[in-house]
Amino acid sequence: MAIEIKLGDRLAKVELLAEDGTQVKIMVDNKEYDLDMQQVENGVYSVMYKGRSFNVELIDTDSPKKYSVNTFYHSYDAEIIDAETKYLQARKGGEMDDEQSTISSPMPGKVVKIQVGLGEEVKKGDTVIIISAMKMESEYKAGKDGTISEIFVNEEDTVDGNQPLVFIDDLD
Numbered sequence: 001m002a003i004e005i006k007l008g009d010r011l012a013k014v015e016l017l018a019e020d021g022t023q024v025k026i027m028v029d030n031k032e033y034d035l036d037m038q039q040v041e042n043g044v045y046s047v048m049y050k051g052r053s054f055n056v057e058l059i060d061t062d063s064p065k066k067y068s069v070n071t072f073y074h075s076y077d078a079e080i081i082d083a084e085t086k087y088l089q090a091r092k093g094g095e096m097d098d099e100q101s102t103i104s105s106p107m108p109g110k111v112v113k114i115q116v117g118l119g120e121e122v123k124k125g126d127t128v129i130i131i132s133a134m135k136m137e138s139e140y141k142a143g144k145d146g147t148i149s150e151i152f153v154n155e156e157d158t159v160d161g162n163q164p165l166v167f168i169d170d171l172d
Contacts, residue, residue: 002027004081007069011081101168103140107161109133114155114166116148121171128166131159146170 002015017032018025024035036048040055047054058078059068065080109131116128122142129140146168153165 006079006081007076054056101144101146101170102164103128103143103166103168104162104164105131105133105140105159107133109138109159111153111155111157111159111165112137114151114153116151116166118148118151120148122146122148128168129153131165140165142168144168144170 003012005014007010012028013030014022015027017027020040022036026035029147033049038046040046043058043060045056045058047056047082055072057070057153059070061068062112065082068080069076110133112130112132114129115126122145124129124142126142127139128142128148129136131138131140147170148166149169150167151165152163152167153159159165
């Protein structure tokens with residue numbers, strides 16, 4: 001199962017492909033990496049990649065799934081954006097990043113109702129689509145003012161996690 005990790009302004013899709021002891025195979029943005037990874041002390045990891053050694057320190061913050069990450073040369077703020085995080089964001093009334101054009105489903109579900117039509121103008125916060133997942137219905141709201149330019153699904157469709165549902169163009 002893939003997750004997204006946000007490092008500063010970069011969002012990377014990361015998937016664990018295989019794990020055998022300290023040998024780990026991951027995919028980052030469609031590129032595979034074979035690593036030898038070992039925790040050397042609490043929150044500190046030694047990572048070997050192509051004969052090079054990297055030390056990585058993960059420091060918990062006051063927010064779950066957010067870390068301060070230190071390497072020898074750099075420090076990063078990291079956030080894990082998994083299906084649960086996306087689902088919780090959606091349950092908080094569809095709050096999304098400002099200026100988000102694509103509304104996606106954070107987890108698998110079923111399209112219950114599409115509240116808009118092609119070419120329709122929407123305001124930030126308008127309910128655009130309703131998805132049923134885990135026996136609950138979630139309303140997905142427009143993250144910006146705009147015009148509905150694409151609807152990728154139909155009512156009653158089954159959708160995958162992270163599947164685009166609706167695209168909102170800027171108002172002309």
